[in-house]
Amino acid sequence: MSMTASAPFSKGDSDVAVAYISAFILVFFVTLFPLGGWRLIEKDYADGAMPVDTDETPESVATRISRGWNQLRTAIRPRAKAVSSDVEKDADTDSENLPVSNETASKFPAQPRALSRHVSFNLSEPTAYNGLESGRSARTPISTHVSPAPTVVEGIMTTMSRTAIDSSDPSPAKSQPSPATDPKPSRAIRSLNTARAFLASLASPPTITIAVAFVVALVPQLKALFIAAPAGSNVHIGLAPDGLPPLNIILDTATFIGNGSIPLGLVCLGSALARLQMPKPISRAPLGAISVFAILKMVIGPVFGVLVVQALTYHTNLIDPNDRVLRFVCIYFAGVPTATTQVYLTQVYSPDGSASHISAFLIPQYALMFVTMTALSAYSLNILF
Numbered sequence: 001m002s003m004t005a006s007a008p009f010s011k012g013d014s015d016v017a018v019a020y021i022s023a024f025i026l027v028f029f030v031t032l033f034p035l036g037g038w039r040l041i042e043k044d045y046a047d048g049a050m051p052v053d054t055d056e057t058p059e060s061v062a063t064r065i066s067r068g069w070n071q072l073r074t075a076i077r078p079r080a081k082a083v084s085s086d087v088e089k090d091a092d093t094d095s096e097n098l099p100v101s102n103e104t105a106s107k108f109p110a111q112p113r114a115l116s117r118h119v120s121f122n123l124s125e126p127t128a129y130n131g132l133e134s135g136r137s138a139r140t141p142i143s144t145h146v147s148p149a150p151t152v153v154e155g156i157m158t159t160m161s162r163t164a165i166d167s168s169d170p171s172p173a174k175s176q177p178s179p180a181t182d183p184k185p186s187r188a189i190r191s192l193n194t195a196r197a198f199l200a201s202l203a204s205p206p207t208i209t210i211a212v213a214f215v216v217a218l219v220p221q222l223k224a225l226f227i228a229a230p231a232g233s234n235v236h237i238g239l240a241p242d243g244l245p246p247l248n249i250i251l252d253t254a255t256f257i258g259n260g261s262i263p264l265g266l267v268c269l270g271s272a273l274a275r276l277q278m279p280k281p282i283s284r285a286p287l288g289a290i291s292v293f294a295i296l297k298m299v300i301g302p303v304f305g306v307l308v309v310q311a312l313t314y315h316t317n318l319i320d321p322n323d324r325v326l327r328f329v330c331i332y333f334a335g336v337p338t339a340t341t342q343v344y345l346t347q348v349y350s351p352d353g354s355a356s357h358i359s360a361f362l363i364p365q366y367a368l369m370f371v372t373m374t375a376l377s378a379y380s381l382n383i384l385f
Contacts, residue, residue: 003377004325008385013325019217020329026210032341034201041345226251265340272343273363275354285360294364298337298372305334306379324384335376337365 005014031037185193216222220229224237225247240246309330313319319326343362346355 004328008381009325016325017329020326022210022213024329024333026207028339029204029206029210030202033204034198034207038345041342042349045349045351268344269340272340272347272355273359275347290360290364293361294368298335298365298368302331302335302372302376306331306376306383309334310383328380328384331376331380335373337369338362 002014003009004017216226220233220235221237223229224233224235225245227248228239228245229235229237237245240248309319309327313321313327319330321327338358338361340362342358343355346358347353
């Protein structure tokens with residue numbers, strides 16, 4: 001945020017800008033890791049399948065629409081056929097339920113399918129037909145069927161009874177106890193495990209550092225251990241032999257290491273972009289999706305961000321109109337391209353360790369960034385001062 005260190009900003013505004021940016025970074029890390037934002041990328045490779053070969057030509061929009069329409073028609077046709085077949089089955093069922101004469105009944109014995117309605121698989125439950133001696137059912141059947149060959153029914157019941165008895169005989173294969181399933185944990189245990197996993201993922205170096213920095217910055221006594229207290233302050237902390245606060249060496253070390261974050265970030269970005277491969281020829285890439293996404297992210301997004309910040313400034317009490325640094329930081333973050341963290345996470349969860357799928361989407365954004373970010377910064381300074 002070197003822009004806030006020069007005019008038209010005041011002296012010390014760069015430190016305030018760093019504090020605001022730290023809050024945004026904290027929300028970013030909490031959303032990405034403890035709240036499970038990284039799972040959105042992990043689910044793309046949940047099946048462990050390798051990325052699609054870039055030599056394959058992707059379908060056009062018209063082809064996808066045509067294929068979807070054909071699938072819809074194919075899904076509708078079986079339903080229509082099923083409805084017509086159900087009507088035919090109902091007609092056949094009605095014809096089967098018509099009264100049958102004695103001659104017809106003697107020529108065509110009752111089908112076992114009709115008798116199966118009264119068959120019970122529970123030995124303790126009375127059956128519908130008990131053989132020759134008991135011609136009546138022990139319980140009222142749903143529908144009455146006169147069978148000219150009751151021995152068939154008796155044979156069915158005898159066979160079923162033998163099968164049931166045989167199935168009740170103990171055998172080594174059937175007498176083995178089923179493996180005990182683990183009891184389902186209670187809701188309290190599940191909530192405790194979820195909270196434990198959340199806190200474990202929250203304990204990352206960036207979040208811990210930012211949280212500790214907020215506490216130190218808000219407590220004057222702790223703040224005076226790192227930087228000299230301003231004149232007229234009620235906090236009095238003894239100085240070190242070198243005339244600086246006792247823990248100023250920690251602040252100097254952190255500042256020295258922190259200055260290397262930008263070069264290291266550019267090195268990581270360069271190494272990630274160096275492994276990105278654009279489809280060859282370029283016509284095989286989804287040019288429509290790439291263009292729309294780049295315009296939405298780098299053109300429409302900044303415009304929407306400016307409107308939201310202005311609305312929060314003049315129509316709510318969330319942003320003070322006199323806090324120009326906060327307004328500038330909010331507008332600035334509305335125009336940044338997709339974070340390179342997505343590249344790193346994609347390389348981690350990709351089976352082959354590549355991120356070729358997002359190369360075609362990130363490169364146009366970073367190409368537009370030099371124009372859109374310059375225009376956004378100039379416009380934000382114009383409305384702030």
